[in-house]
Amino acid sequence: MAEAAGVSVTTVSHALNGKGRLPDATRRRVQEVARELGYRPNATAQALAGGRSRLLGLAVSQAEDEPFALSDFAYFATLMSAATSAALEHGYALVLVHDDDRGEQIWSQVNVDGAVIVDPIPGNRLLEAVRERELPLVTTGRIPGDEDGYWVDNDHVAGMRSMLDHLARQGAERVALMTTPPKTSYTADALHAYESWCADTGVEPRIAWLDGGLTEGSGYEAATSLLRGDDPPDAIYSSLDRPALGALLAAHALGIAVPDELLVAGCTDSNAGRAAEPALTALGLQPERIGQLAVELLVDLVEGREPARHHLHVPTRVIARGSTRRRQRAAVSPPAAAGAAARRSRPGRRRTPSRP
Amino acid sequence: MAEAAGVSVTTVSHALNGKGRLPDATRRRVQEVARELGYRPNATAQALAGGRSRLLGLAVSQAEDEPFALSDFAYFATLMSAATSAALEHGYALVLVHDDDRGEQIWSQVNVDGAVIVDPIPGNRLLEAVRERELPLVTTGRIPGDEDGYWVDNDHVAGMRSMLDHLARQGAERVALMTTPPKTSYTADALHAYESWCADTGVEPRIAWLDGGLTEGSGYEAATSLLRGDDPPDAIYSSLDRPALGALLAAHALGIAVPDELLVAGCTDSNAGRAAEPALTALGLQPERIGQLAVELLVDLVEGREPARHHLHVPTRVIARGSTRRRQRAAVSPPAAAGAAARRSRPGRRRTPSRP
DNA sequence: CAGACTAGGCAAACCGTTTTTTCAAGTCAA
DNA sequence: TTGACTTGAAAAAACGGTTTGCCTAGTCTG
Numbered sequence: 184m185a186e187a188a189g190v191s192v193t194t195v196s197h198a199l200n201g202k203g204r205l206p207d208a209t210r211r212r213v214q215e216v217a218r219e220l221g222y223r224p225n226a227t228a229q230a231l232a233g234g235r236s237r238l239l240g241l242a243v244s245q246a247e248d249e250p251f252a253l254s255d256f257a258y259f260a261t262l263m264s265a266a267t268s269a270a271l272e273h274g275y276a277l278v279l280v281h282d283d284d285r286g287e288q289i290w291s292q293v294n295v296d297g298a299v300i301v302d303p304i305p306g307n308r309l310l311e312a313v314r315e316r317e318l319p320l321v322t323t324g325r326i327p328g329d330e331d332g333y334w335v336d337n338d339h340v341a342g343m344r345s346m347l348d349h350l351a352r353q354g355a356e357r358v359a360l361m362t363t364p365p366k367t368s369y370t371a372d373a374l375h376a377y378e379s380w381c382a383d384t385g386v387e388p389r390i391a392w393l394d395g396g397l398t399e400g401s402g403y404e405a406a407t408s409l410l411r412g413d414d415p416p417d418a419i420y421s422s423l424d425r426p427a428l429g430a431l432l433a434a435h436a437l438g439i440a441v442p443d444e445l446l447v448a449g450c451t452d453s454n455a456g457r458a459a460e461p462a463l464t465a466l467g468l469q470p471e472r473i474g475q476l477a478v479e480l481l482v483d484l485v486e487g488r489e490p491a492r493h494h495l496h497v498p499t500r501v502i503a504r505g506s507t508r509r510r511q512r513a514a515v516s517p518p519a520a521a522g523a524a525a526r527r528s529r530p531g532r533r534r535t536p537s538r539p
Numbered sequence: 540m541a542e543a544a545g546v547s548v549t550t551v552s553h554a555l556n557g558k559g560r561l562p563d564a565t566r567r568r569v570q571e572v573a574r575e576l577g578y579r580p581n582a583t584a585q586a587l588a589g590g591r592s593r594l595l596g597l598a599v600s601q602a603e604d605e606p607f608a609l610s611d612f613a614y615f616a617t618l619m620s621a622a623t624s625a626a627l628e629h630g631y632a633l634v635l636v637h638d639d640d641r642g643e644q645i646w647s648q649v650n651v652d653g654a655v656i657v658d659p660i661p662g663n664r665l666l667e668a669v670r671e672r673e674l675p676l677v678t679t680g681r682i683p684g685d686e687d688g689y690w691v692d693n694d695h696v697a698g699m700r701s702m703l704d705h706l707a708r709q710g711a712e713r714v715a716l717m718t719t720p721p722k723t724s725y726t727a728d729a730l731h732a733y734e735s736w737c738a739d740t741g742v743e744p745r746i747a748w749l750d751g752g753l754t755e756g757s758g759y760e761a762a763t764s765l766l767r768g769d770d771p772p773d774a775i776y777s778s779l780d781r782p783a784l785g786a787l788l789a790a791h792a793l794g795i796a797v798p799d800e801l802l803v804a805g806c807t808d809s810n811a812g813r814a815a816e817p818a819l820t821a822l823g824l825q826p827e828r829i830g831q832l833a834v835e836l837l838v839d840l841v842e843g844r845e846p847a848r849h850h851l852h853v854p855t856r857v858i859a860r861g862s863t864r865r866r867q868r869a870a871v872s873p874p875a876a877a878g879a880a881a882r883r884s885r886p887g888r889r890r891t892p893s894r895p
Numbered sequence: 896c897a898g899a900c901t902a903g904g905c906a907a908a909c910c911g912t913t914t915t916t917t918c919a920a921g922t923c924a925a
Numbered sequence: 926t927t928g929a930c931t932t933g934a935a936a937a938a939a940c941g942g943t944t945t946g947c948c949t950a951g952t953c954t955g
Binding site: 192193195196197200202203224226227228229230231232307357 | 910911912913914
Binding site: 221223224225226227228230231236237238257259260263264267268271272274275276278279280281283285286288289290291292293294298315357425428431453454456457458459460488 | 577579580581582583584586587592593594613615616619620623624627628630631632633634635636637639641642644645647648649650671755781787809810811812813814816826866
């Protein structure tokens with residue numbers, strides 16, 4: 184390239200990067216030759232010389248005992264896609280990192296300028312590796328016990344409350360929560376918000392723990408045991424959508440009509456929820472927004488700009504669908520109390536299970 | 540590092556990479572020091588010196604007029620996840636590439652050693668960019684019109700036939716296909732297989748084109764027009780799952796019972812399909828296998844090994860669920876012809892649409 | 896005991912940029 | 926005319942490794 188233009192590599196570099204002292208004529212000439220030759224500076228060499236690779240890592244943290252695949256959740260896929268776009272917009276590319284034994288070694292194999300970790304769990308190996316290297320880090324969701332870093336998060340507490348209020352407005356009096364033991368800030372928020380909402384409204388908390396993976400299966404189990412217990416709930420909220428779908432199936436199997444006898448809702452919107460029968464009411468988290476903001480925040484850090492805010496909140500919204508549709512009867516009476524009364528006066532709500 | 544171990548950088552490099560002539564004692568000593576210091580060779584420098592970045596690009600090609608997001612399909616997410624794992628297994632990392640105006644420039648910003656392009660469309664800009672750079676390339680799905688390259692693909696022709704046979708065995712006589720105009724090898728295969736199956740079995744082809752995106756909405760439209768036409772189908776197969784879910788909704792809206800009056804199936808398994816009511820029969824494509832094999836093939840190419848086979852086929856399988864469950868009546872009679880006869884003798888299959 | 900060979904390890908070249916420094920030539924003022 | 930300053934561009938030093946080639950001892954071999 185340098186020879187082709189009849190100048191030194193220095194001049195080429197200066198011409199192409201708008202640096203140095205060059206007359207416009209030379210600059211243009213070099214650029215012209217570069218264009219003709221289809222010359223592109225070697226990215227690796229640039230990275231080595233410049234000390235920045237223009238590569239960002241995107242990792243999904245996860246607990247060892249909950250081996251769910253990335254692909255299980257539309258949430259992650261959407262976030263990832265948005266993050267890729269945002270990165271590209273700023274001239275960065277995204278490297279995918281898995282949180283397994285091999286994932287850790289990726290930081291050795293690739294020089295990333297910074298990392299986004301989704302739903303971090305304290306002590307996670309990827310998190311530790313990032314810290315050890317003192318890489319700029321943005322998390323989506325906070326790191327429980329260490330909320331000082333840079334993060335983008337939904338306001339899950341507010342979100343949970345608005346969902347619970349929605350269920351109450353639809354006539355629910357005995358709202359149960361299905362969730363996992365809190366490891367991420369998200370599940371902790373959900374749990375606390377639920378408990379405080381229960382305290383505020385005088386509802387007795389009913390919590391069913393999901394174990395055995397965040398799948399339809401575990402939701403089915405948890406919902407079944409809730410619905411079969413004494414004093415079963417008249418609404419079930421799951422902190423993830425797949426178990427909520429399982430709850431739908433469980434209700435069906437027990438002959439409990441949704442939404443007439445039981446309201447069901449889940450967090451995270453998905454095709455699966457939309458396609459369910461009845462369609463699943465969801466707490467929308469706007470993962471595309473989260474992915475975008477996380478990358479933009481990270482880019483600020485990488486490029487040495489002090490971000491205006493260290494923490495960003497993305498609003499949630501209740502996406503009401505068939506699974507929590509208020510029955511006609513309830514619709515005519517004023518919201519909370521009256522709806523609850525109408526519900527209470529209904530005759531025994533259990534039918535014989537269609538299959539036991 | 541070199542000083543710490545009291546040797547030259549050459550020796551460090553040799554010791555850590557198992558090259559050069561060094562006594563085991565020295566090698567071990569250097570490795571020991573490296574471990575203590577937590578020394579990791581700079582990946583960028585290695586890439587520059589070695590000429591290989593250990594980075595692979597993963598791109599999803601797409602037609603300009605069909606702006607669907609990556610996240611729309613569990614298929615892509617699963618493939619991507621598997622590809623990441625496989626890459627890591629061989630010491631590579633995956634860089635995500637979007638097929639938009641900015642996506643193209645990524646090849647300038649990052650030096651990838653090779654690329655996987657999912658469902659390539661001839662003339663696509665990413666494809667052209669990869670070719671121009673003479674990067675090793677593996678596609679999942681073939682490039683229509685140029686099938687000589689390296690690719691991993693399902694046998695969609697066989698898959699389509701087995702699905703159609705399945706529908707026929709369940710009593711379908713008038714199987715319609717909902718699909719997009721063929722741009723990828725996959726949609727072309729599906730179309731051809733359908734047409735040849737129709738020719739073989741004497742079924743008259745009925746094709747509804749999906750436009751306006753590969754969504755539930757477009758499937759709803761297409762299915763509605765099929766079901767409202769003269770001589771409506773008694774089975775609908777969609778070459779993607781989301782439109783199939785739309786078909787389910789359309790049938791419901793028209794008061795047509797699935798599977799009793801209409802069988803519905805789609806390609807690509809997903810949570811959404813599993814959660815639908817009735818659960819959607821799907822042609823499983825094993826995207827995890829495809830992603831894995833594509834990366835392994837690409838790694839062979841990148842590392843200069845001649846792969847045993849240039850083309851790999853991944854089997855498909857019919858995952859039969861409620862949406863194509865044979866009615867009891869048909870179950871007792873021998874497969875195809877008798878099932879069809881039983882179906883034919885049924886009384887008029889249309890009910891009044893519940894909403895018009 | 897000389898010559899050839901082997902082992903061990905280092906120095907230097909190289910990868911392709913960016914950045915800093917140097918330098919020659921031209922311009923201007925005194 | 927000379928010194929100071931400006932302009933344009935190249936040379937050199939990094940960046941942090943890998944690779945090639947060379948050198949020195951020590952060990953065989955005849």
